[in-house]
């Protein structure tokens with residue numbers, strides 16, 4: 039599976055500009071013929087103008103149109119980052135996944151809202167965890183702050199996910215957390231982590247970290263960006279998971295009885 043990560047420099051509160059940039063970066067990325075494109079969190083607006091209801095995409099319609107058009111045009115799967123998605127007066131931080139035919143296959147609303155930035159006051163959290171398949175490969179989603187909750191990634195790994203996609207708007211001030219957490223989630227769960235952060239500045243001159251990365255299940259960094267806008271590409275050799283499992287099968291060594299009970303996945 040060839041993945042391309044669009045580390046966008048997002049223009050704050052300027053949807054038309056960001057959508058145009060998405061078209062431009064996608065055209066550029068497609069020269070390498072990736073199977074999957076990944077976008078960052080809240081790429082249509084940046085993280086995030088207030089009041090969010092004034093800026094949010096009503097029912098995600100504008101964003102879905104762009105994702106549907108480009109996935110169909112280039113016959114590529116798109117894990118569409120996230121959008122501030124207004125459903126009535128409630129706003130969700132929503133990720134849409136489109137397949138190669140331009141069809142919406144998955145919707146995930148960020149489940150862990152970032153309390154320190156007040157995200158909880160402006161957004162509604164999702165209540166379900168999702169898995170989906172891309173070209174027959176089982177995948178999962180964690181949005182930004184979600185990555186701090188190892189239970190979520192573990193839950194997805196237990197469901198059989200091989201690749202975890204992480205759209206983010208992570209600040210430079212906590213770059214070390216970002217790098218450590220995405221790598222740890224890959225190693226402990228023996229899965230690929232494909233993580234796409236924004237670059238540039240967000241609300242109140244918040245400096246975003248960039249440093250998107252593609253990490254294999256042994257924790258090797260297959261590709262890593264700096265702070266500037268860029269496109270990262272790499273091939274995920276999915277068979278490596280079996281080799282790792284043969285050497286160190288952490289899943290069969292788990293002591294499930296000692297851990298928290300599972301909640302049903304939807």
Ligand SMILES: O=C(O)CCC(=O)C(=O)O
Nearest residue numbers: 152182183207208209212
């Ligand atoms: O966890 C962090 O340090 C950053 C999280 C964040 O910015 C977000 O979830 O939007």
